[in-house]
Amino acid sequence: MKCTGKKQEDEKVPRASATLGLPQLNGSEDTMGRTKLIIENRGRHTHFTWEQRLQLQYHHNGTNGYQKIRSPLVLGTLLGKHESTIRRELNRGMVEHLRSDLGTVREYNAEYAQLDAKLKGGAKGPDLKLGHDWALVEEVTRLVRDKGYSPYAVIAEFNNTHWPSGTRICEKTLYNYIQAGYLGDLTEKDLLLGGKRRKAKGEPKRHSRAAAAAKSISKRPQEAEDRSEFGHWEADTVVGGTGSSPTCLLTLTERKTRFEITRRIDSRTARAVKEELDVIERQIGPTFFRLLFRTVTGDNGGEFADIAGLEQSVRSLQQRLVLYFAHPYSSFERGTNENHNGIIRRFIPKGSDIADYSKRKVRTIQDWMNAYPRKILQGMTPSMALQAELGPELRLPKILEVKR
Structure with a gap:
């Protein structure tokens, strides 16, 4: 008795073959009377060749105009290899790449797989570019x-x-x-x-009543949203471990250039944050301060509750910036600042007492971040990007220059 689904199966085979671009030989049936899918022998080898690894990379990662295919079975059909062989090869060439946001993505890399095969005595590939350099x-x-x-x-x-x-x-x-x-x-x-990239757990934040009356991030200028204009900052505080001193860090991140200002302050209070902004204004001058700080977006923590004090110049008593607040429990709305705080934690591990780190050490961390080439800036450092925004006629104040 023939399978009742024979006609449907016979129709599927040519469609699947055409989709994958594979040759098919008709007329051969299995024990159930269904048409077999016969693949041409395209020069099967025990080892992967360099060309096969490139083809596997293009298909698996969906690059160079190739359709992304993750199934080892389908990839094996494409390359004329067994599914288990494809799985072993994917394991051999799977690497983690660090993105500009410091997250990672796993992809098959033909060059890495070829190097690994060469090291282990497998298929021979191109010589190392480094040589003995x-x-x-x-x-x-x-x-x-x-x-x-x-x-x-x-x-x-x-x-x-x-x-x-x-x-x-x-x-x-x-x-x-x-x-x-x-x-x-x-x-x-x-x-x-x-x-590797560890997913940081959000720290519990104290929410201030004053923030309820503040300007919402949804009302922030479009230039701040799309990063088309420099001078729009994200702000937060980084605290020490439980039982440590109240000393913490005030972190300010410019959205377009990724320029970082990190200051050690005595406590996570509105007074301390306001006083540190006053210090920065005195150091760089009120005119440059208004050019550099157009808006600041903070979270709903109590340290940003003194809206009038933060917005008002300590010199002229005129408005020096506009303060906005992100939505509660929405740290992703200040994603650049959150990422930078994660970098700071590499130097000051979670649970540390911030008081153990001098202001000079904190400045060293700030300089490192501003001198770090960023892919999102096309290889420029945040310091270079900010200077480009200022133009040749304006120079960064010495207090903000990177000390090499």
């Missing part, structure tokens, strides 16, 4: 270990200043070499966040 290896190691740079930041730093040798490599190649162990004892563990 130890000057480049040493400088990469210094930037990653001593300055905490990611592979992207390393390449951007070389492009912004100078390459230590004649060898040129790209960000992905550098990632691959580190993960394959081709840079001496430099490993993934030396990378920013160790190649």
